[in-house]
Amino acid sequence: MNADPGGTRTGDDVAREGTTAGPAPARRPGGMPVAKTPRPPTASDGRNRQRVAVVVPAKDEQERIAATVRSARAIPHVDLVLVVDDGSDDDTQHVARDAGAVVVRHSHNRGKAAAMETGAAVVAMRDADGRAPRLLLFIDGDLGDTAVNTAPLVRPVREGVADVAIALLPKQKGAGGRGIVVGAARRSIHRLTGWSPTQPLSGMRCLTREAFDAATPLARGWGVETGMTIDLLRAGYVAVEVPCDLRHRPSSNDLAGQLHRAGQYRDVMAAVGARQVRRVADKVGRIGRSGIRR
Ligand SMILES: O=c1ccn([C@@H]2O[C@H](COP(=O)(O)OP(=O)(O)O)[C@@H](O)[C@H]2O)c(=O)[nH]1
């Protein structure tokens, strides 16, 4: 297993690099990694015209979604902001539409991962024939005016340095976490891939369509980020963590915050458990196949 726990500078914005559980990623002469996703053909004038779709899974975000959508529309190369209203009880869908988003809605709440899958499917329907599929930039609905600060996630993916770029958030005022879920997710990712991400639960991530497809079906609910990182690295995709100056609504230490963390822990462990079982099954399958050949 290749363990390259990062530290490599891959550009001004890129802080830490995750590599694969298999062979080390290809590198350019300067030492920068090269994404596994093939580069899309450049336009006849040689310019990179690859577009980006922002996908926002949103449940009861009417207070912040308008600011988030307006801010996301200002990210360079973004030509589609899609809000997936995940069965909100409030007016999220109308507020988002009025702010300029394309909105689709789940008739009932299906969880963040399902909203992400719906969003990616709708973007695919709107990708133009004969043009490179849009990059997918997933962001949470509660970023408000800071959503535009996810822009640095686009560059490493658009330039072919990484297949997925994950936001590193600054410390959030009022956050009540003790690092329990974060630590469990980080250790699990490390065990299964050799990489130890700084913020394994960070939901703000830009990735290629190919990488997204390789990571589906997504792990359910709050396990989605942990499962996605494991699946991508094990399939040979390159991940980087990029500092982004974002503010979101952090969970505090109250009962709601602790219940949220309990749900996160449950979903992260379910995602990891499924991947551990898969790894064992793959190993057994490989041993079985080599036995038959002999
Ligand atoms: O069932 C759900 C729960 C949450 N979300 C959205 O997923 C994102 C992340 O949720 P939240 O901010 O509550 O979680 P955190 O990132 O603080 O753990 C937000 O845009 C939510 O509106 C969703 O689409 N469906």
Ligand SMILES: O=C(O)[C@@H](COP(=O)(O)O)O[C@H]1O[C@H](CO)[C@@H](O)[C@H](O)[C@H]1O
């Ligand atoms: O709910 C929280 O406070 C933590 C999870 O709880 P722990 O800090 O692991 O006890 O998760 C949040 O904070 C992380 C950053 O530390 C973010 O990456 C997560 O998206 C956010 O849910």
